Amino acid sequence: MTPDGNDLPQGDILIRNNSIVAIGEHLSAPGANIIEAKGSFVLPGFVDAHSHLWVTTQRGQFRNGAGKFFPVSSALGKAMQPEDIHTAIYTGALELLNGGVTTSGDFFDNIHAPAWGDAGFRALQEAGIRAIMFYGGPDKTTRYPIDITHAASLARRHDPRVSVGLAWRLPRQLADEQNWAMRDREYQWAKQHSLPLQVHVSGEADAMFNALIDRHYLASFVTVVHATDARAAQLEALETAGASLVVTPVSEQRVGYGLTRIDHFKGVSRFGLGIDGNSLAGSGDMYANLRLAALTMSGAAADETRPDPRxxxxxxxxxxxxxxxxxxxxxxxxxxxxxxxQIISPDTLSMSGFGGGDPAALLLYSAQPQNVTTVIVDGRVLKQNGTLSGVDLAEVLADAQRSAEAIRQRAAQTTPTAP
Ligand SMILES: [Zn+2]
Structure with a gap:
């Protein structure tokens, strides 16, 4: 995946402790544990650059008409206790790992009090995924400040895999200067501590993007999320500032932000894809996001050759x-x-019939999480032979269902349900 990187038709990867120490043919490593990948594809783990893992236990709740994502997820989010947060984020992270995602940028915007933040951080640690936990406020409004004191205490833990960033929001009312003052304090805190910051640009996207530019908030530690219909001048300002951009093809099209046209962003050099919440995207499947991005590109351009799988x-x-x-x-x-x-085995009916050709096209259009047989994060084998290591799957699924039911019950007692 590097600019000068070539495919190795055959080869070995030597891992020592947490790192890759050699790549090549016929490496010698006496005494090493060997993971046989003959006949499989070996890829870097996927990076889900923007997500909301706390909504994992809300699957099937957003019904495009009877219950839109934002009001429903907000009402359910209010009814979550710290143990529900732990369940949702742990389960969601396992789902990502299972599908070859080894890193998540988790925008955690449901932290009612420190115990909620602690539960999320612990869930990411226990799942074993690499993550930046973007620490957010108690809900999706911008009325409340983010608890930066607690966020700082988590950042000081210096966990080798889970670090902390800021899940920042722009004022709901862009003319509300008092709210800007609050948001500015949070922004300056992240900047001062060199912590990454993510911000949604959606809804009133054009005005929001302009506000980021006019108030000089675009910088190298800032990631803009969505910005589906961003104008060329706005993307140029983002690129000049060294900021990054993440789009989330499945969720953006589901909630109606418009078509996610990957080619629209080709001038942005730091550009990633996100799942944006496993339940909102339907699943934590990066292959499904890649496929949608490719199909949208070829469909919108009426040109089959437009997407470049690699x-x-x-x-x-x-x-x-x-x-x-x-x-x-x-x-x-x-x-x-x-x-x-991640190691991907083509030994399923859905990947059968590959007689040579472009492996990138095969992976893009045909691979699914079930093809990911092995997942390694930071040198630790978290999935092997198609099974997540040290995970009692039946217990995880039962716990997720129990928690989802309890959340719905609690939410029904406090908020009127939509007809
Ligand atoms: Zn988001």
């Missing part, structure tokens, strides 16, 4: 890592990087 795979790996500022650690298979790896 370019799309790069967006989902190195591109996402660059968008999160994690490209030194992850996003490609290269000596010195952390060992974040």
């Amino acid at each position: 370019q799309l795979l790069k967006m989902a790996t190195l591109g996402g890592a660059q968008a999160l500022g994690l490209e030194k650690e992850t996003g490609s298979l290269a000596v010195g990087k952390r060992a974040d790896i």
Whole structure:
């Protein structure tokens, strides 16, 4: 996935401790544990550059008409206790890992009090995924400040895989200067501590993007999310400021932001893809996002040849890592990087009949999470032979269902349900 990177038709990857120490043919490593990948594809783990894992236990709740995502997820989010947060984020992270996603930029905008933040952080640690937990406020309004004191205490833990960023929002009313003052304090805090910051640009996207530009908030530690119909001048300002951009093809089209035209953003060098919440996207499947992005591109351009499969795979790996500022650690298979790896076996009916050709096209159009047989994060084998290591799946699923039911019950007692 690097600009000078070539495919190795056959080869070995040597991992020592957390990192890739050699890549080549016939490497010698006496005494090493060997994971046989003959006949399979070895790729860097995917980077889900923007997500909301706390909505994982809201699957099937958004029904496009009877219950839109924003009001429904907000009402259910209010009814979540810290243990529900833990369940949702843990389950969601496992789903990502299962499908070859080794890094998540988790925009956690449902932190009612420190215990909620702690539960989310712990869930990410326990799942074993690499993550930036973007610490947010108690809900999606912009009435309340973000608890930066608690966010700072989590950042000081210096966990090797889970770090902290800021889940920032622009004032709901863009003319509300008092709210801007509050938001500015949060922004300056992130800047001062060199923490990454993500911000949605959606809804009143054009005015929001202009506000970011006019108030000089675009910077290298800032990631803009969505900006579906951003104008060329706005994207140029983002690029000049060294900021990054993440789009989330499935969720953007589901909630009606418009068509996610990947080619629209080709001038942005730090550009990644996100799932934006497993339940909103339907599943935590990066392959499904890649496919939709490719099909939207060819459909909108009426040109079958427009999508470049390798370019799309790069967006989902190195591109996402660059968008999160994690490209030194992850996003490609290269000596010195952390060992974040997925192995994809084509031994399923859905990938059958490949007799040579472009493996990138095969992966883009045919691979599914079930083809991901092995997942390694930071040198730790978290999935092997198609099974998540050390996970009692039946218990995880039962816990997720129990929590989802309890959340709905609590929410029904406090908020009127939509007809
Ligand atoms: Zn989002």
